[in-house]
Amino acid sequence: MKVKLLLLVILAIIRICNAYDGSEAWAELERIEALRSSDPTEFNFKIARFEEKADKLNQEELYFLLFLKSLKQMKSGQLLPAINTLEFIREKSSVPVLKNKSLIVLINIYAIQREWTKGLILIEELFSISSQVNNDPDLFERGIITAAIFYNQVEEFNLGQEYASRVLKSSNSNRNICISRTLVNESSIYLNTLQRTNTLKDTINLCHSLNEHIWENLNNTYLAIYLLEQNKYGEVVDILTRSLNSVEKTNYKILILEYYRLLAEAFFQLKDYSSSTSFASKVVDNTDSKTPLKPLVSALNVLYKIEKIKSNYQKSLLFLEKYSLYEKLYLDDIKARNMSVQLANHRIVEKNSTIELLNKENKALNLEQSLAKEEAQNKSLMIIILILIIIFTSLWAYRTKKTQIKLRHLAEFDSLTGIHNRRHFAKKCKMSLIHCKASGQAVSIILFDLDKFKSINDSYGHPTGDWVLKNIPKPVLDATRKIDLFGRMGGEEFAILLPGCELEQAREIAEGIRKGLMQLNTKESGFEFTVTASFGVTVSRISGYNFDTLMKHSDLALYESKHSGRNKTTVYSMPPTESNDEIESLK
């Protein structure tokens, strides 16, 4: 049974594993994913090929394919369909790796869309499941880096720096180190905590050696900002113009605009207004709804100052107006980011407190349930105890009753023959006599005594005598009626009370018993001999309803039987007073 269960568990585990990361299809999807930056054409081609066999994929593999499609959509600028797909995977997938990847891409899209609140909330979610991808350090670090980028974008530079530093402490990936150092540098520049330019230069060299040119050049912009503050305008121009060509080739507009605006600023300070105007104009021309406002504001400011210097007041005023307008928009955007952070924090706190509340409610519910369970257990225990008490009481009552019955039996019946003993027989007879007297019924009594019983004992032993005594009831009960009372008076003497029985019938019964006793087969005792008894009979018509008198008269008749040769029945007849006295004296 246990082995069967173990096999089932193993099978279930194998099936779950096959459901995603162990399968061939999953591995192939991972290979396609790796192509997304290095070979976008092959990436798109392979996705299309894979879609043809979508009906053979299991659910999680299908979600992975959808994820790759969303990357493709994102690259082609179809952000809304990409968001819908990723949100679907985020909700439905039960594979942490896939959920994590979807969240990372979603956060990036929300950053592009300036949906700061949504992005921040997803960061919280990403962190809550990040421990489940611990075994994939690169993905784990990418999650933290995504958060750091996002925090720098909403100008929460302290948080950005904290998360990027966290990656730096543990990462073994040079690429992740290049990115994290860049993020730390960015936050240091805006927090004014950068100590030395070497920090920036080291990062530039590292990213350069890894061919991570976007990250390398982002560091160039931070170095330029730093040098601008140091009034080292010539150096700024040198550094930026050296790499401008390669930056322009990246098509990464955010970086390109930052380059232009910094060059415009540096040339302005160097009083090369022509170059400055050229770069500032490039910023203005290339700015659109998706690019940040900061380079535009900076470029408009430069243009305004140049036109003013050139005494082109009309143009200068025009740039000033534009500058004021975009500066306001930029400040509003910063305010919006701050508000988003606060809102997201508020929502997270609210969510956490709701969870806490739910947990508390859950705890209360659990407590209630365990109390109810305990109560039910107590009730069951009480019922069991009650049942046990009832069983033991019943058992005790039954045993007491049994003992009572036994004791009563011992007190009322003769242990050897099983019939009434003398005392109980007398009691029963007295009750019967009262009833018969009241109802005017005749009552007869038979008294008999075994003949020469002593010689049986003497000849065959006491046990044989006992055997005879034990066998007396059968012939008696055969000859009497159910209502008749039978008792052992002591030794080998027995009596029978016959309610509603006249003398003649009683005599006949006595004769029946006598003959029955003679028929007793004594072979069973081990000896062969004849059992006889002498009988005395009287009736209430002659002796009255007094038990003692009836016994006395039947005894006299019995005595007569013994006296006249034994093994006979004598009916008591009222003798003349003298004869009576004579019999008494004989006794």
Ligand SMILES: Nc1nc2c(ncn2[C@@H]2O[C@H](COP(=O)(O)OP(=O)(O)OP(=O)(O)O)[C@@H](O)[C@H]2O)c(=O)[nH]1
């Ligand atoms: N085995 C046995 N013997 C008993 C029991 N009770 C009394 N006896 C014996 O019964 C005998 C009665 O003897 P007796 O009174 O002399 O009378 P009997 O020998 O029957 O002679 P008759 O009555 O004159 O015929 C005695 O020997 C008693 O010991 C008993 O329970 N078991």
